[in-house]
Amino acid sequence: MPTPPEAEKQHTGPEEGDQPPSMSSRDAAPPAPPRRNPCCLCWCCCCSCSWNEERRRAWRASRESRLQPLPSCEACATPSPEEVRSWAQSFDKLMHSPAGRSVFREFLRTEYSEENMLFWLACEELKAEANQHVVDEKARLIYEDYVSILSPKEVSLDSRVREGVNKKMQEPSAHTFDDAQLQIYTLMHRDSYPRFLSSPAYRALLLRGRSTSSSEA
Template sequence: CCFCWCCCSSCSRSRMVRRRQRDGFRRKTSSVSELEIPPPLEEPCSRLTLEEASSWKRSFDCVLVSPAGRSVFMEFLRTEHSDENMAFWLACEDLKREQSQEQVCEKAKKIYLDYISILSPKEVSIDAAVREAINSSLARPSACMFDEAQAQVYALMHRDSYPRFLNSPLYKSLEQRLSALTCDT
């Protein structure tokens, strides 16, 4: 929409709309009935207890520290077509644990191409100043170069997605299933 697309904050909304439209063609859209039935419990969720799932109501961090919580929250984000936020957050956490500078450079480049580049179909929504700071640090990648972007994405998930997750049919149905399993034993 303009020549300064890489740093123009006024264009970020139109980029997000274009990305959502583009993603709509790539992703299977969910019907309301699909949203009401939670996905089958995957491996991290197979040992999930009612107490653990209920702890997710206490704080967003309880969701993030739980492997099952991350898995179920990611599934919820897929229904909202915003799973790139969690994928980006997890990629940043992985990058911070990396010890090898060569691996840091490789992973940082992949994160940039997958989530920061405006050409990415999985572009996360961050402000222009943070995007520009990341662009400037590409010459010398570090394990913490995405910290500000990660904080913005965390805040977005915490403020917007997390409350909807707790009220979603997916989460409520999971709680009901776990409660029924607890009563049966």
């Protein structure tokens, strides 16, 4: 016959070895690995995953070599008096002149809107690219530099054009920014070009051209 302590032990329930193990905080299941930020597939620049950060660092490192705003020949070109006068005939003639683009860009810099010319030039460079891998990389670099709302060089685009660019960035092509480029071209034509023709810089070029013509005569 069991003694009282033994009886009490028999009736307290299943032994400790038969009970399910309790789960302490240390024994808790490990947390699920963090999921990749779903926004990595879009290009609104809200993604902070390591993959995107590595790509951004690579783009920044190649920015100077891959998107030179102006070739060196444009920076040093000396326009003739006839060419300078032709810039006042139409904005297209100004933009088709390497020297004209260089002078106009310097003027835009004084108005703190140089990013408009840089964006337009970057789009022209993108359209001349045939390698799809390079197109993909340059398109994303252009987006980050000039379209992203987080960029200090963001150009002014309306919501319709911006939405169109965002959709096209899912599969970038050499013509992803065509609508945006046209809008910025129109903005420079209507807003900055008239002031450029009245600027001291352009007037000085006109006077220099007249002086050169007079001395040659």
